[in-house]
Amino acid sequence: MTKILLAFFLLLSLSLQATDTLSSWNEGKNKTNIINYVQSVTDKNSSDFIPMKDRIAVFDNDGTLWSEQPVYFQFFFAIDRIKALASTHPEWKNTQPFKAVLEGDMKTVIASGKEGLLKLIMATHTGMSDEEFDAIVIDWIKTAKHPTKKVLYSELVFQPMLELLDYMRANGFKTFIVSGGGIDFMRPWASEVYGIPSNQIIGSKIEVKYEDKNIVRIPKVRFIDDKEGKPVGIHYHIGKRPVAAFGNSDGDFAMMEYTEANKKYKTLQLYVHHTDEEREWAYDRKSHIGSLNKGLDYGNEHNWTMVDMKKDWKIIYPFELKNKKEGSK
């Protein structure tokens, strides 16, 4: 009797699992690619089997796990901080690019270029301890809303990618974020939202020093985790070549090429192609952010998994799932 019951529950759990796998993904070549890859490398009897310790999966963040338009969300954070700090910085009224930010003149802000952007980042991201900065970021992510989508930024993560993260982990993969965004901007909230521990989140770094029992953030760039910087960040933080890489832009190309060149194991490369103007945004070769040009050609030629957001994803954001359920009541 007990054995029969056990078998019953086992079957039930297996069938639930099958139904739940990547449920926000439409059936088709790309979903099949992912599942075939995971099944083959986790099958002990397959020549493609990868031991668990080497199942390293790396995910870009901006544009891959959440949206990134009209500008990187970290830039909105900097803008909001400039506004919040303006009363203690009267000089900003007459100093660019701060003046432009306070006047909402985004054209001038953007025209200030890299140098201007760096000034805004340093004024808002440094000069405090790491723990004070964490608290500022957490407060922002819990309250600030996207200008056109009118929801919290953390609600603009991609439901199909959350399912993919879960699916990889359920199959013994260790999931890492490898982002051009700030490592300390992501860690306070991304752990919870993506289920990835802070020590598996890699990003660009500003300089810090140890002072009076605290880590203090100082206004200098230490490391840019983008393009050729991504394999370097992976080397230092992970210490081994990944087997699966997920990105959306040419900034991820080096990381994906580095993964593809893994001589020991079968690999998976997946690009999220932003093709959905209606539900998200549509952009690729000529976008001012997250441009996908070289990677689009190379990925197609090399049989990478090229996700067509419009075609492949049933829903984009988790709140659609909630809305759907409520609508069907």
Added chain:
Amino acid sequence: MTKILLAFFLLLSLSLQATDTLSSWNEGKNKTNIINYVQSVTDKNSSDFIPMKDRIAVFDNDGTLWSEQPVYFQFFFAIDRIKALASTHPEWKNTQPFKAVLEGDMKTVIASGKEGLLKLIMATHTGMSDEEFDAIVIDWIKTAKHPTKKVLYSELVFQPMLELLDYMRANGFKTFIVSGGGIDFMRPWASEVYGIPSNQIIGSKIEVKYEDKNIVRIPKVRFIDDKEGKPVGIHYHIGKRPVAAFGNSDGDFAMMEYTEANKKYKTLQLYVHHTDEEREWAYDRKSHIGSLNKGLDYGNEHNWTMVDMKKDWKIIYPFELKNKKEGSK
């Protein structure tokens, strides 16, 4: 019947667990300190409870998890590599400090100071891909023997500390190595020996670049993970303040002080004091390696757990356990 069997196995596993806890540690204040700490912070009903995601434990390596005398083992690795590479570097016969290494003249090697040491490190640790370097280290750790102990270097890890690592992990702690030693020198073997994944091993770094789909090691120091560098390394790699720190020298002091200053949680600081001239080595305040001076006073004043190797540890190395078992047959 099934319930009775289940209860029986549960009791059996509990009793095994109790017997196995830190079995190479002698009973006494220090063993009690460790167990009391772990029990209090993992007890959901205790005001000291720490959620699992914040149970971060950091361990120094040289002198804390394995021996470090008469010189850091990584230095022996460099020496062995110089000898192995000598035939392809005829110029070394007439260039210091290489000449001295090849002639076994350690006095001159040591007299060459930091600059000389750096030359030896760069000549042996750079100029190849990371994967080539991994293979070199693995080959060495599997074959090279300690000059006086006459066993593999990886056999000179401390059995009581291996048990402590296991014990912490069994109680939901995430264990990290935070060492002044080279991150890429430790990762290829330390994962297996200590049960710590490569991405949880932090150390000093030489510069790398991404080139032709590979990570290439270049002769420049990037980061020294020692003294005030340890909290900095912890910040970048872990992203949160630890709750437990384990060291043996003043080089670990900043890391332990940083841990002690955790305002959110109860913490544990443990120093391994090398007091056993017979079974290992005895040294502290004036040692040329792993000097413990400031930390010895501070730790005693602050009620840190000051492990007296001679008194607290039943055995030092795992092979003693094996010898013991064989002897009792």
